[in-house]
Amino acid sequence: MKRSRLIIIIFSLLYLILVSVLFFKYSDIKKNSIDKPEAFSREARVYCWDKDDKTFAREEQNEFAEVFLSPKSGTESHTQADLDGNLIMEKYDFQNGKLTISENYEIIWQSEDDWRVEDFILADSNNDGITDINMSVWKSGDFGDFKPLWVEENDMSIKNHFFIFDFKDGEVRPIWQSSNLDAPNCQILISDMDDDSQNELVVIEGDYADSPDCKGKYLAVWKWNEWGFFNEWRSEAGVFDGVETYEVGGENCFVGF
Ligand SMILES: [Ca+2]
Numbered sequence: 062m063k064r065s066r067l068i069i070i071i072f073s074l075l076y077l078i079l080v081s082v083l084f085f086k087y088s089d090i091k092k093n094s095i096d097k098p099e100a101f102s103r104e105a106r107v108y109c110w111d112k113d114d115k116t117f118a119r120e121e122q123n124e125f126a127e128v129f130l131s132p133k134s135g136t137e138s139h140t141q142a143d144l145d146g147n148l149i150m151e152k153y154d155f156q157n158g159k160l161t162i163s164e165n166y167e168i169i170w171q172s173e174d175d176w177r178v179e180d181f182i183l184a185d186s187n188n189d190g191i192t193d194i195n196m197s198v199w200k201s202g203d204f205g206d207f208k209p210l211w212v213e214e215n216d217m218s219i220k221n222h223f224f225i226f227d228f229k230d231g232e233v234r235p236i237w238q239s240s241n242l243d244a245p246n247c248q249i250l251i252s253d254m255d256d257d258s259q260n261e262l263v264v265i266e267g268d269y270a271d272s273p274d275c276k277g278k279y280l281a282v283w284k285w286n287e288w289g290f291f292n293e294w295r296s297e298a299g300v301f302d303g304v305e306t307y308e309v310g311g312e313n314c315f316v317g318f
């Protein structure tokens with residue numbers, strides 16, 4: 062009698078262990094499938110500058126497909142630079158849709174209250190040798206304070222703009238401001254992509270129909286000329302959460318994912 066009770070207890074214990082093992086194994090599988098990054102399931106597209114055809118060609122062999130690419134985090138950044146050349150670093154704090162520039166703990170410039178700064182980069186976007194303060198900005202009003210005389214009505218809907226500001230005589234001033242862009246930029250990058258030692262603006266373009274969200278539909282490269290940017294290249298339509306630049310064997314490439 063005692064012996065059969067012992068056997069029942071042993072079998073019960075074994076059963077409990079088996080159930081526990083199966084339970085943890087199952088929850089592990091479930092956990093893994095939830096944690097799998099979305100970027101892995103999306104096709105990354107790589108484009109490199111083709112010196113002969115003078116255009117960006119899509120690479121068929123996609124060596125970046127295995128690389129983990131995370132969607133743009135860029136809603137916040139904190140950098141330092143001395144752009145006014147007074148040998149004191151300014152702090153560039155970009156967060157909550159606002160850019161604040163301070164020096165010696167004193168605010169020297171702040172983006173307007175009715176702007177939402179979507180992206181911000183320090184780089185020489187107009188290729189004059191001076192590092193610029195570049196901003197992708199959502200705001201209402203096509204022309205701000207500088208509406209040309211021939212424009213009768215300022216479009217007050219909230220649209221995306223690209224702004225270049227520089228230090229001039231110790232003050233932060235606008236150098237170039239776009240009117241309403243035809244398509245909003247979801248992300249901006251500034252880099253020399255076509256080997257001419259001049260920077261280009263690489264963007265992910267969305268659609269105003271999705272605003273206030275920005276869902277990337279095209280990759281595009283814009284080139285500065287004396288009075289603004291002109292479109293050098295645009296990808297075929299796709300779904301893009303982010304773009305990064307790469308140099309592969311001396312070739313300038315970027316990957317949209
Ligand atoms: Ca300074």
Ligand SMILES: [Ca+2]
Pocket residue numbers: 184185186187188189190191192193
């Ligand atoms: Ca510049």
Ligand SMILES: [Ca+2]
Pocket residue numbers: 252253254255256257258259260261
């Ligand atoms: Ca270039």
